[in-house]
Amino acid sequence: MRSIIIGTAGHIDHGKSSLVQALTGKDPDRLPEEKRRGITIDLGFADLDLGDARVGFVDVPGHERFVKNMLAGVHGIDAVALVIAADEGVMPQTREHFEICRLLNVQQGLVVLTKTDLVEAELLSLVRAEAEELVAGSFLEGAPIIPVSVRTRVGLDELRAALREIARVTPERSSDFVTRLPIDRAFTMKGFGVVVTGTLVAGEIAVGEEFELLPMSRRVRARGVQVHGALVSRAQSGQRTAVNLAGVEVGELERGMTLAPIARLLPTQIVDVQLNVLPTAPRAIRTRSRLRVHLGSAEVLARVRVLNSQGEVPPGRTGFAQLRFESPVVALHDERFIIRSYSPAETIAGGLVLDPQATKHRGREMAKTHERLLALLDSDRTHKLAVLVAAAGDQGLRPGEITARTGWNDEVVSRVAKEATATSPEVAAIRDAEGVLVSTETFERLSQIASDEVKRHHQREPLARGMARETLRERHFAHAAPEVFRSVINRLERDGVLVSEKDIVRAREHGQELSAADERLRDKIAQAYEVSALEAPTLDQALAAVGIPATQRTHARKILQLLLDNGTLVRVHGEMFFHSQAIEHLKGLLRAYASEHEPDRLIDVPGFKDLAGVSRKYAIPLLEYFDRERITVRAGDKRIILK
Numbered sequence: 001m002r003s004i005i006i007g008t009a010g011h012i013d014h015g016k017s018s019l020v021q022a023l024t025g026k027d028p029d030r031l032p033e034e035k036r037r038g039i040t041i042d043l044g045f046a047d048l049d050l051g052d053a054r055v056g057f058v059d060v061p062g063h064e065r066f067v068k069n070m071l072a073g074v075h076g077i078d079a080v081a082l083v084i085a086a087d088e089g090v091m092p093q094t095r096e097h098f099e100i101c102r103l104l105n106v107q108q109g110l111v112v113l114t115k116t117d118l119v120e121a122e123l124l125s126l127v128r129a130e131a132e133e134l135v136a137g138s139f140l141e142g143a144p145i146i147p148v149s150v151r152t153r154v155g156l157d158e159l160r161a162a163l164r165e166i167a168r169v170t171p172e173r174s175s176d177f178v179t180r181l182p183i184d185r186a187f188t189m190k191g192f193g194v195v196v197t198g199t200l201v202a203g204e205i206a207v208g209e210e211f212e213l214l215p216m217s218r219r220v221r222a223r224g225v226q227v228h229g230a231l232v233s234r235a236q237s238g239q240r241t242a243v244n245l246a247g248v249e250v251g252e253l254e255r256g257m258t259l260a261p262i263a264r265l266l267p268t269q270i271v272d273v274q275l276n277v278l279p280t281a282p283r284a285i286r287t288r289s290r291l292r293v294h295l296g297s298a299e300v301l302a303r304v305r306v307l308n309s310q311g312e313v314p315p316g317r318t319g320f321a322q323l324r325f326e327s328p329v330v331a332l333h334d335e336r337f338i339i340r341s342y343s344p345a346e347t348i349a350g351g352l353v354l355d356p357q358a359t360k361h362r363g364r365e366m367a368k369t370h371e372r373l374l375a376l377l378d379s380d381r382t383h384k385l386a387v388l389v390a391a392a393g394d395q396g397l398r399p400g401e402i403t404a405r406t407g408w409n410d411e412v413v414s415r416v417a418k419e420a421t422a423t424s425p426e427v428a429a430i431r432d433a434e435g436v437l438v439s440t441e442t443f444e445r446l447s448q449i450a451s452d453e454v455k456r457h458h459q460r461e462p463l464a465r466g467m468a469r470e471t472l473r474e475r476h477f478a479h480a481a482p483e484v485f486r487s488v489i490n491r492l493e494r495d496g497v498l499v500s501e502k503d504i505v506r507a508r509e510h511g512q513e514l515s516a517a518d519e520r521l522r523d524k525i526a527q528a529y530e531v532s533a534l535e536a537p538t539l540d541q542a543l544a545a546v547g548i549p550a551t552q553r554t555h556a557r558k559i560l561q562l563l564l565d566n567g568t569l570v571r572v573h574g575e576m577f578f579h580s581q582a583i584e585h586l587k588g589l590l591r592a593y594a595s596e597h598e599p600d601r602l603i604d605v606p607g608f609k610d611l612a613g614v615s616r617k618y619a620i621p622l623l624e625y626f627d628r629e630r631i632t633v634r635a636g637d638k639r640i641i642l643k
Ligand SMILES: Nc1nc2c(ncn2[C@@H]2O[C@H](COP(=O)(O)OP(=O)(O)OP(=O)(O)O)[C@@H](O)[C@H]2O)c(=O)[nH]1
Pocket: 010, 011, 012, 013, 014, 015, 016, 017, 018, 019, 038, 039, 040, 041, 060, 061, 062, 063, 114, 115, 116, 117, 118, 148, 149, 150, 151
């Protein structure tokens, strides 16, 4: 069965609540003060069963002092019933509520002319003409205008038929988004505990599931769920929903919080938006203006920074701006909101969230920022994704970060990401770097930087095998996700630009070309170690033996490093090096010793000294080296020979 939410709208005393009561049999005014004063103060709710459709009414107050309460309820409605009393006609809050619906992009609705029992036919047709004029050119142009009276019950059948038709044509809510329930009421119920209510704008809430209350990030559990006053196992998007929560006290809750799945949505304090200032606004919205922003069921104060050179968006115009909230709030890309002036509180503009996790913009980046925000207005999701990813720079975006910005569920994120990266990497705007999305531009830039840096390193250190991976990462990828760094290196390897060896990267063609003189030097050093075998010389001794003057020691050390890199020499301890042949020979001796000492394969230090024919000075470092290499393992003051 279709289930839709209809909000009332209109001036104070025009008969909104009476109409809801006449249709549903339930008085939406529940507060004692409302009953006493005969006005609506806060949101009221009632359901109407139309057989093939269910309507959840959100009844709003018409009093100008309570527009903020109206805004907490109107954000999630499918359609509006704009109520105009036939004896008064269009009044200030008729216009204000109607403007709010337009700014929130409400798409469906009708006009109800109430209290027709109080007026003559002539006046009624005047009011009808007034209503037509009001809605001309809007989503309500051509919508039904239904005269009713709750006294005589004239027009109520027609109204029901019109509501049924609205339910029929209202599009299903998209299932592309993660669950989001902006809370409009929180209270305790005897025997139940804490209950929150709201319009479930996206996703589902099932009994027993865990959720998170934002912006405080508190984990709670849905103990029970109610829709249309009946217990259900699961509430679906588009339904007025009441959730009985475990894990939170009522005193910690307030209107404006959001119930969402755990760790999916993020509170924010800086958002980039498009503002749409009403032609009737008394003045422009200027940089530094302090404003009331109504987003979801929340009202939050914000400072604005207009993103144009004039620093203002005049009445009747649209413009880009950044809002800096005074307290954190949940905001998503494509979400609409209302702006009211700080004092007096009047509706002056509406807006659309473009980048919900924005950063402060520098003045000289204005043109780029403009271009980006303009692109975010585009309805194509792959395009939007490309823009969000580009804005994330070297860091790139993980799927979860995309959800936190757009509310898209995993399926949609992965589908859009696939579409955006599917085309050949040369033309796709974004690339998938081991699951992190990064713009192709960024990826290419980082690849270029990495290959240039490695080449520069070879120029600086022609004898070094390559550049330490970690140095490259720290120097140029400090802001990049680790996945992006790895992908860039992998890509350069695949393209045959770089070769990565353990913790070193080098240019593929870098072969450590040596001059003839250096080659001779290299061979001599190797020889010095080779002849000394296990009686390894100190570095100074070795270099002296080769006849290298002290002034060339630095150069000779680089040659020595080459011998270490290519495995000719082995560093056993500090500056103590051995020729690899000597080490291999010794390993052979150890193996033979072990097979003679089966099954325990034990050797002690004196035994080892004898076996190797070396003094204690070499024996200890050699044994420790074999321990590190897992050829031996310590067992008390002896060693077990492993292989
Ligand atoms: N004669 C007559 N009176 C009506 C009709 N509908 C409502 N009223 C009266 O108008 C007054 C205001 O009605 P409400 O339904 O409270 O008006 P409202 O629009 O909900 O007012 P707020 O919520 O305060 O903005 C009440 O005294 C109703 O009895 C009607 O069709 N005919």
